[in-house]
Every structure is written in structure tokens, then in C-alpha cells.
Amino acid sequence: MSSKRQAADIAFQSRIYDNAMMRRVRKIRADGQYLYHKPQTPVGSNETEIDGRRFILLGSTNYLGLAQDPRVVEAAGEASEKYGSSCTSSRLLTGTRPVHEELESRLAGFLGKEAALVFTTGYLANIGSIPALIGRHDGAYFDAEVHACIVDGVMLSGAERYRIRHNSVEDLSAKLSGSDHERKLVLIDSIYSLAGDVAPLEQIVDVADENGAWVMLDDAHGCGVIGPQGRGLAHATGVADRIPVIMGVFSKCFASTGGFVAGSAELIEHLRFNARSFLFSNALAPAQAAAALAALDILIAEPEIAERACALGERARLALRSMGWRCGGDGTQMVPVLIGDDVLAFKVTMALADAGVVVSPAVHPGVPKGKDLLRVTFPPTLTEDMFWQVLDAFQTVAAQFPEALSGAGEGAASVA
């Protein structure tokens, strides 16, 4: 091997092996805390099997429990039979199927917008749409805790970046009024994906209007479950007409994969030809489009499913808080449990797994330092017996880790 190639190997070795993240991953594995990337076999909506053992599964975003609903699974199967397993093409070439167009027009109607465009994932929807809307001379005003794909979309756009203090309308107002870009785009999540807190949407829309900015709302965690018939936070707060760009995903309430943007017909036509992640990526698989469509039908026809998800979340929050756990997500289906320390978050997760319950640890850098937490959701398909088993598990683990409960140490106080 040439000496130049050897030097290249060393340079890449330090990049791919000897970096902070991989050192951390190796430590977590060595400590035996590596449950999560193991293959799981779902059993019904509420359980999963890992290494032959059954667990109650609360760590996913199958918020309505529809990913195993026979109507959704059947729709996916039928679409595969009819259209094949993949479109093997971009939507703009030979990849569009009637099921994509039906899904887009149904989503537009659901959200009260003129049109919608479906992307292969939610991530692609954001990283493609944002640079199609703003560029080098424009301003991107994004909440400090937005999802990573919004940050990546903003970086790809080359727009000037303004990081807004989390949920601070004052900071947003100050930054918007102090800048004079021709185009200003405010980017927020509706419900923040890990901590579960809700954006002060009406105030944000007011401030954006006053300062001549557009709002792009990522309603990944609200669409399908929050507001009238699950139409999301914009409809729940009555400001949908004032938000030009609403984005959502199928990977949560819609029991599938994919993402979408809804807005005016002109906006959607522009994205169709300018969002590079739409143009240059394979179309959403027909099975996934059909699954999302079936889930949309169900959540519209049976709004009680979403209501039950939120009510179960509220019940769980009350019960967990009474044991001393610190929970966020008020008013939503999410029940994040705040821990405040990464090592402790892994330990609590593993102890819950020992007690038969799988939750998802979310630790720094996925969340701000000191805000490490457990993602916990209670799907409405959970039986009453399972609900009580979960509470028993949390009770047992609370006794093992009192430092994780409210009133505990430094880190804990910072997330209370």
C-alpha cells in the first residue's frame, strides 16, 4: 500500500473510530446498556420481542397504535400487489402512482390547504423545502430545539441563521424586528419531539405577521392527534389560515413512513420542481403511501382514538408524577420523563427493561445538556392490565433510582 494511502487510512481512522461519539457508543455497549439497536419483533401494537423476551413497548412514536392495525396493514399489502414494492423512480419521472396523488389531495383537504406534496421521509421534506424557500440573502429564525432536519435544511439553504431561545416569543420578536431580510422564515415544531412542550403558536404567528415573516410549522408530533379530528396544532389554535407552510410526517400517527408539506397550490408547485430531496430521491413506496392514507381514513372516522391517546397520556403523567417522576408533554399524547443526566437515563432505561418495559432514552447531544430524558408514549391500544404493569415497573425503578425523581440533584433541578 502506498504511503499516501496509509496516511489516508490514518486520517479516516481518526474520523470514524476515534471520535467523541463513537467512544461514547463503545462505553455504552461495554456497560451492557445497548438494547436499542437490536432487532425487535413487534407483537401486536403494544409489545415487542428482543432476544426472545417479550416487553411492553412504550418507546416508539406509534402514537395511535395504528402501525399494526389490520386495515392499515392490509392497505399496504394491496398497494404492493397493485403497484409493486417500489416505484424505482423519482416522483417527477415515472415514480408517481395514483395513491400518491390521492394521499396529497386528501391531506390538503384534511389541513384546509389548497395542495400538498408527499416526500419519502419527513426528514427529506424539511431539508428539501427549506432551501427551496430561502437562500443566501434571507433570514431563518429557528427555535433552539427544533428537530435536526430543520437545522440541516436551514444550513443547506445558506440563509442567515437566527437561533431563537426555546419557545421565547420575545426573543423571536427582537430578532425579527432587528433584521431587514427580504424573506424571513420562522421555523418551529408544534410539539417538541423529545421534551413534549407545545409552541406558543398564536403568539408566534402574531409576531411573524407584525414583522413580515412567514411561519413554517413542523407538526410531526401534532398532526393526526392534536386538535379537531387530529388536524394538528394549527387547527387546534385557530391559526391554520395564517400559516403558509405546514409540514408533517407519516412516521408517527400515520403508521407509515414519509412526510409532506401543505400550503397554497403555487407553493406546492414550486416545491415539486425546486425541493431537491423531492426531485432527486426515489418516490415514497406505494405500500407506505397506502398505509398513510388508510391511517388518515381511520383517524378521521374515529377521532376517539386520538382523544384516548391524549387522555391516556394525561392519566399516565398524573400517576408517574405522584411517584415523583418529572414528566413533560402536558396537553399532548407524549409523556417524556425528565431525568437530567445521560448515564442515569441509560440506567433507568435498563432497569425499566429488566421490569419488562421498553422506553427510549434521549440523551445529549440529541437533547440539550442536562435535559436527558426518556421518551415514553402510551398508545391507546394499551390494555388496562398493561397500563398497570407499566406503572408497577416505574414504581419499582423509582425505588432503585431515587436520584432520578423530583427534588433530586443539580441536573434534575435544571429540567424541572
Ligand SMILES: Cc1ncc(COP(=O)(O)O)c(C=O)c1O
Ligand atoms: C419534529 C420532527 N420533524 C421531522 C422528523 C423527521 O421525520 P421522519 O422520521 O419521517 O424522517 C421528525 C422525526 O422524528 C420529527 O420529530
